[in-house]
Amino acid sequence: MDGHVDPYGRSKAFAEQLVLKSNGRPLRNKDNSGKCLYTCALRPAAIYGPGEERHLPRIMTLAKWGLLPFRIGDASVKTDWVYVDNLVLALLLASMGLLDDIPGRGHPVAAGQPYFISDGNPVNSFEFLSRYSTVLDYEISKRSLSVTHGLLLGNFFWALYSIMYPWLNQKWLPQLLMLAAEVYKVGVTHFFSFLKAKEELGYIPLVSPREGMAATISYWQERKRRCLDGPTIYAWLFAVVGMLLLFAAAFLPDFGSVPLVRSFGLLFFRSVPS
Template sequence: MTGSSSKKHSMDAENIVKETVLITGGGGYFGFRLGDALSKKGVDVILFDVTEPIQPMPQGVKFVQGDIRVVSEVERALRGATCVFHIASYGMSGREQLNRKLIEDVNLKGTENIIEACKKVGVSRLVYTSTYNVVFGGEAIENGDESLPYFPLHLHPDHYSRTKALAEMKVLEANGSSLEGGQGLLRTCALRPAAIYGPGEQRHLPRILGYLEQGLFQFLFGDPRDLMDFVHVDNLVEAHILASEALGDSKGHRSAGQAYFISDGRPINNFDFFRPFVEGLGYPFPTYRLPLSVVYYFAFLTEMVHSVVGRLYNFQPFLTRTEVYKSGVSNYFSMEKAKRELGYAPCPHSIKESVEWFKSHGYVHKSRRYTAKHLFRDMVLVLLFAVVILSWFPRVF
């Protein structure tokens, strides 16, 4: 290669505009994993969150602290970005599901701010992380697809599901909106993932582990034939990258205005899925099974108690009504649309990876230590369960 041609090649490389993406909720488990994967593809990544990640920042990734509820902070973080992955949300599980105001502020107002900021600063692609719950509210769905209507908003048993549905509607309605200053159009799509799992997952598995350590995981519920979906974090990462690419010119904007269910594509009973995790960490797996209706009613009463005493003692409900439905009623969906339009091809994974992760990070089986706090909690649980039994079977007593 001659000196002049070498110089020209160098100048051409410098003229290539490197893509910059912003990930809301980038400090969390999935957001950080997505950012890491994108940085390895040579993309500049901005993680935007109220809380800084606990992991070391990979090369090509920077963190910007901010709140999606504050539109000025969103606009500043978005300047220079070409694509946004809007992952940030609140109220997915546990006691978070009972904080209505914060759920609406983050999931609705936050999403509105993201959309408006994209239009204002000229971001042309927006991928929204939604949820199965936008169509599921407790009625069995088997191999459903994207033609299913939204679950009636007033019938959702929790604020998270309702606000995620409303936010998804806003995102998809914004598809094709004009960007300010004649910068083109905003293209949007939504991914509806199943329950996420993987090594280092920070929400569901630590909670289950806590119940195991406290001796609370003592029963199963629902029909063992009911099936549900799960999605490994790396499969979900790949689905998001494919969806963002399909919003672009080179793919003919094929994902624009579309929603996609995303899972591993291997429906399984909820308790069968977690069994290798429980036993792999040395705990016995329960065999006693309660009727779904009894557990649901117990969850309902627990939520009522939390609404009364939550400000004084913000305890963690054993289960919420939505969690009972998600765990004990069939809800699994077809991946055909995602495979056909995005090229999504989930890789096989196992929850045993999570067992090995806990062990490699020094986890050892812990025997239950009974304290005054446990006594108080168990007294409340016994009282609630007695109320359930007395009201459910009045003729017996």
Template sequence: MLPVFDRLSVAMEDTPKSTYLITGGCGYFGCRLACALHENGARIILFDTSPPHQEVPEDVVFVSGDVRDYALVEKAVVGVDCVFHIASYGMSGREQLNKHLIEEVNVQGTQNVLKACVEHGVLRLVYTSTFNVVFGGQVIENGDESLPYLPLHLHPDHYSRTKSLAEMAVLKANGTALSGSSDVLRTCALRPAGIYGPGEQRHLPRVVSYIEKGVFRFVYGSPSSLVEFVHVDNLVSAHVLAAEALTAEKGHRSAGQAYFISDGRPINNFEFFRPLVEGLGYPFPKLRLPISLIYLFAFLTEVIHHVVGPFYNFQPLLTRTEVYKTGVTHYFSMAKARAELGYEPQERSLDEVVRWFRSRGHGRKRQDSSVRLLLNLLLVSAFVAVALSFLPVVGS
């Protein structure tokens, strides 16, 4: 069972018990959100293509389905009070290069969810969007929700472009009359930073694999560049608060609105991961390369993947979007989320993440350094022995 968060209990204690559907709910964040809602007595339905790999309460309902299939989405929303639509595809790695599937899941899937909500009287929908709807590689410092959407043709990847289209559709649907009812659908969107936390399965394992394989030998970009992250529990809190703010009791104050969500602590991307690198017993890279060189490498990698991908779907070291997201300053104000949602991110660190990986056998073993020292001594001894063998024997 995942931990109970007092701030979530406070947010929901005066709210009638509701039924929540979480699309894409069997992933890391979806399960975390489900457990937090369940702790407060809510009925939870997880809608996903495969069952949860994480522990969830026994009475959490799993419904197998794909957001691309309207008939399955329609069945899942019957009797639901609020939908958390977090299902998406193409966020990172080679997934970013699958244009067709990204379009189907992110755009058509969202349209299916919206249509089903209207047809079956769902009152509230919270959409999990992304910073990337306004960011495409340009510097943004303390940006807020008044920033316009990045023009669609300027997005360097299909994921960001389709998430923009989906968010626009979600916010446009706010106020849509529900079939056979005098009520309307209330919607809002949250734009989170990169998610982290113990057990996160998308980004952190990839980072750790690069560290352990010796690939993480350099950093890039300016050391003064700043980005943001959001701990999974802070993101859970934001979603619960956003759903509550869609209710009549809260004056529907989040209806039709978008909110940037992060820990509120801008930091250099590579410095953020320093505790993870060093906590697993590895040296932090000292070599710093220009971001233009890394971007060119990522571009060439994408070209190669386009050619050989149909035969060998390899994992790119980095995509162009990942270079931008990790090496170019972009961070946002939490003022609107604080004022309208009551969002207050709790301070977190990577210590629990390090412990999680350590507990599963990751990290350089303690004996490694002594073994290396012994091997070096043996090598030096062998070299000295060989050298001495060429010296003349005394008395010969």
């Protein structure tokens, strides 16, 4: 429990322990049938695919706004991803592995066991994400930030997020802050074998990484087509500052006489399409 850097990861580890400890607990049935509760735990990698709303939507929104100024870690870092259909298959197989009424099997094979689930294709997360951003004409910077510096920023943003939580937690406002746990997820190599799930549950990825990527790209292209893309946040800031300076120059004569203000206002006026 002490190895986690945020309450979310710590709570997930604690919940998994409770689930596995509950395996084999007798059920309270009126007929005293002696039935037991059987449990197992799946540990999926980062999930992607059509309809996934946790990872790609946030990252693509940041890329669209121009708010991905650097990558974290070096290019050799690799992590696991899992396509949503493969995860659903693993869930179905795990549920079957907890049945205790299958002929010829005295004990549920999955009872009390944890399983890692992935596509079996470790890849650098930023290289993985750049394939989507390139197709969508969004930009992910090639500049790199070390994990150490990333953790400093993550801890700073954690403190800021804790203070501004009521405002930053609005559903219409995407989470823009980089937290320490996310630095570790993308900046430190961590991937696992699903061999145990293959041998005990019969898990073999139903969709290959290439097929999963093609389906996800197609989904995002259609999603982009239906949504009107706006300018990056830098263009919005330029427009807001320019408008403020123009109003100030118009209504405050002394302010408008400053050469820098006049130059910026003229530049803004010429940059606005007629």
